[in-house]
Amino acid sequence: MRVFIVAAIVAGACLTTSASRPGRAEDKKDEKNEKELAKLLDDIEIAMKAQKYADVIPLAKKVAELDPKNPAAPFAAATAHTQLRQNADAVKAWTKLLALEPKAMRAYDSRGDAQLKLGNFKEALADFDEYLKTDPKFGPDHWRRGIALYYAGRFKDGVDQFEQHRTVNGEDVENSVWHYLCNARATTPKKARENLIPVTKDARVPMKQVLELFAGKIQPKDVIDAAENEKLKGEALKEARFYANLYVALYYESEGDAKKCREHLKEAVEKYEISHYMWDVAAVHLKLLKDKK
DSSP, rough: OOOOOEETTTTTTEEOOOOOOOOSSSSSHHHHHHHHHHHHHHHHHHHHHTTOHHHHHHHHHHHHHTTOOOOOHHHHHHHHHTTTTHHHHHHHHHHHHHHHHHTTHHHHHHHHHHHHHHHHHHHHHHHHHHHHOOOOOOGOOOHHHHHHHTTTTTTTHHHHHHHHTTOOOOOOOHHHHHHHHHHHHOEEEEHHHTOOOOOOOOOSSTTTHHHHHHTTTTTTHHHHHHHHHHHOHHHHHHHHHHHHHHHHHHHHHTTOOHHHHHHHHHHHHHHHHOHHHHHHHHHHHHHHHHOOO
16 A cells, blocks of 8 residues: 655655555554554654754665655655765665656656766766656756756757756856856857857856956956955855856866866865855866866
8 A cells, every 4th residue: 555655846855645544454563564654754754854864864764664665765865865965875766766656757857966966967968858858848947957968068959058048047147157168169269258148137256257257358366356355254155265166167177278177176176065056066077077087
């Protein structure tokens, strides 16, 4: 008997439980297991809300042992592994969920994220595209697919993806930069600069200077300085320093300076770890560079 269901929502996914209560228990063992399952799922929900993701994984394992066909177990494990940046384990858990629930299409999207963060760009694209088959209206929003296209070497397709994203997010310097990066490889840096997507309302530090760098108006040092000169503190300062170094690194890569690219990627990843998706992108990029040596 299926006792629990997994429900996906737009901003991510949540675990919901629906326990059927037999009017008269014919099997005391089954009734005990059902109560234990309900308790475990409650504990998982509490741990999720408290962001105690390391606690979720053993609870999910117990659910799987009691009810191997319950999709709640791999869903909970996949979500926890994702939050803990345990991407290889996340891929395995999302795969188990899809084996139990082939129509859980958002799991393809989430597994694609984990594959991208592992550097498996072709696999990431296969998952993103599978997800988009059932939800094509989300295509323009899917900037993560554009990043996977860049690393997979499909630069023209990357240009097209970021052009699409512009239609739903026209004031994002990062979209403009990734469009440039793909275009510079598909054509030339000169042509990419001529076609740089203009952005005027991205107030994040130091995005104004990042765009000016790729437009050829300022130097990399100006971007790094901009992160320091705003007198930010705490996490805001760390984020500004991370993004400054990330996009300076990517600028150097587009200009063919592998040494400077690696220096700034190392700075971004090792000194300024943040919870954002782009830290994972920077980390896998740095790994690719290290693996080349």
